[in-house]
Amino acid sequence: MYDASTNPDGQFPVNMAENNLSWPDLKERIEQAISFKEIPKWVSNYTGMGGSSEFLEAVSSFMSTHLTGCTIKQERILTSAGATAVLELASWILCDDGDAVGIPAPSYPVYSQDFGNKSGLVRHDIVTYEDLINNDGFSNLTIKHLKKARTAVKKSGKKLRLLVLTTPDNPTGCLYTQGQLEKISDWCIKKKVHLLVNELYGLSMIHTNHPDIKDDYKEEMAFTSFAQIMKRKKSGYLHMSYGLSKDLGISGFRMGVIHSFNESFLKAYANLNAPHLVSNLTQWALTDVLSDQDFMSHYIIKNQARLTTNYALVIKYLKKLRIPYLPARGSLFVWLDLSVYMKRNSKKAEHELWQNVYDTTGLLLTPGEGFGHKKRGQFRFVYSFLQRDVLEEGLKRLSNFVNNLS
Template sequence: MLLSKRGKRAINQPLRADLDLFYEAMENRYDESENPDGVFTLCIAENILNWKEMEAKLREVAAGPIPDWVPSYTAILGAPPLREAAAGLLKRFLAGVDLDAERLAIAAGAAAVIEMCALLLGDPGDVVVIPGPAYMAYTPDIANKAELERYDLFHLAPSTASASGGPALRKQDANSANYAFPTYYELTTDDLDRAHAELGDRFRVLLLTQPNNPTGQVYTEQQIADFSNWCVEREIHLVFNEIYALSMIDQDHDDLIDDYGERRWFTSSLRWLEQQKSPYLHWWYAISKDFGLSGLRLGMAYTYNEDLLKAWSNYGSTSMTSNHTQWMMAEIFTDLDWVAAFVRANTQRLSDSYATVIQVLRKHDIAYARAMGSLFVWLDLSAFLTADTEEAELALWREVYDKTGILLTSPVGMGSPQRGWLRMVYSCVSLAELGVAMARFDHWLGLRPGN
């Protein structure tokens, strides 16, 4: 036998449905001079818009003396200098209050943090409830080793429920400048009650991502409090994933301001977690998105669950981040003025890129989610479906790639309540390259029937 049963399953369980095509497309990427007919991989959540500044900062840090602790073993929960630096960073930019560095756990990227929490908080067959649509790779992250199950939860209300039982995602009035559909995230505790009634004790974790992947939308402070109280009362773990917490859209941007008549601002749950100090409330973060450093593999969790931290310190050695990365990030995190300037530039560049996409969608009356943050546009191509089936949805996704050279994220596993909504990542190419991609997309939309 060449592999275990688990190994055999892994052969036929790719991380995500678009990975093979992504690798193929990466061999034919667009280059203005070398490959002008190349393709755009607008499907992987990476942010390269600030790499020039980040590269210079990494070079600056790397030129300094390396502390003696770097080549040695360090605490499994993370090197103390990094945890202290991270607590200070999070206080300044998210929490607004002092955080206890001893409550932080560090791991090799967001996926490692998700997997560690899944292993230590749930048993095989337990369920993680995730409001949809949501990041497709939550499924393998919680299932491959921990064997937890995913449940996509949708908000249902009389004003938005469709005949099929899901939210009716309708375009705005064609005469309005705002083509975005009403926010998905009107989630209420009634929705949680409905999931709990169906799942019973298997409802082990509620996972809330804000800003959301793929919609870019956020929760209100009242929702954060309501969901936290609901979970604590029922001894259900609640995790806030705020991996895009510093990747905001400027709602006053000249090309976007008409979308934001009713403002909703991002509020981190960290202040609430610090106030409540409940063992059922947890928080996740990583440097892959806001700092554009997905390759450095550093994620973190914040929790007042002492048992979780103790278990992590016993089980987490295989998920540790390299000390060299921990040292460099500690140096960056302590330079708060540099981080502040970096975040401001990030907001401006994300907003410019987001607006580049939105302007084309408005031109063709394509509905999209009104994003407050993240790296995505969640857009509605359902009018181009030939049937309400997964096969037709995948065919549409592939048509976009074949006709435009734009590889969007595969719709498989995104937990959308309606077919035909696709995710576009706009931060993984330069603004100039995005302009070329959107010119192709504009042309393709113009050739569709009815345009």
């Protein structure tokens, strides 16, 4: 890792999908939660197979107040050790080995393992655009894309059983609008395709009215949770996942949530969740922190301000360097296009460019391969892993690199 005084030749890992910006605030509150209280007896025992009732109450109330804007009943959520466990177990229950899962591309590469390793699902990437278009931070997935995907999957002899949407998205930071989600839900219900909306980055929103980025957006749009549609439709085909790895920057705590109105699914999930439980000690500490409404409200506001500052800094440099990018509305990422610096549109050329950026600047980007998009030369840049001054040093090196190539 780069450090101005101790390691000026160090690297900049902008590939880690983690938020380190607000940990000092949270650390202090967690220390307060566990330092001065006697550990209750239940912590040492087995608890419910989706979490202890105290924890589920705290999580459902936290989600209702801060994320979903509608009441999530505690009996409609279950918790597991991270969103990864949630995605794996949910897909194992909802689908059969060999089914296809539709995922709009570009998207999180590790979905391939989450849905493939144990559930045996085949990833079907739904590419909705070829080049970076000025899409104003919204996904442009339509029913036409879904119909095409279903037909292609059918032709390959498989069944499209699951559609997974991430909002805000990894890596584009795009949002799905309520109107769009409503139409997609109706289509999924009609076609008996399970729809899982992953809101893991739901509170990691950027202030799009920041002076350095506001020209990228035609309108401001607050995050609106899929939970509101689920509550209205109460369909067994609609599900939502959440977790604290990103919005609270505590991926090491391992805490994920599934929310559904499908009673049989929830029963099966609880039945199979024993290997994935969140440790009771973690449940106990987080119950205290999540129930502190005042603290959490302030935390979310400060965290979003920090995310916005770092995001705007990256965009300032990309604009100066004329590097195309998709304007994000949330998440921890910028999806950018360096393809003009490749001689060919090939995996090899993308890999060479990625290696060249790393060797020359120390910036470790994530190459586009694996995100399911056809066009090579696109990369993911995480702006929340490094503190502002370190991030700026990395961006200065990227500027030198690009200016030397131009």
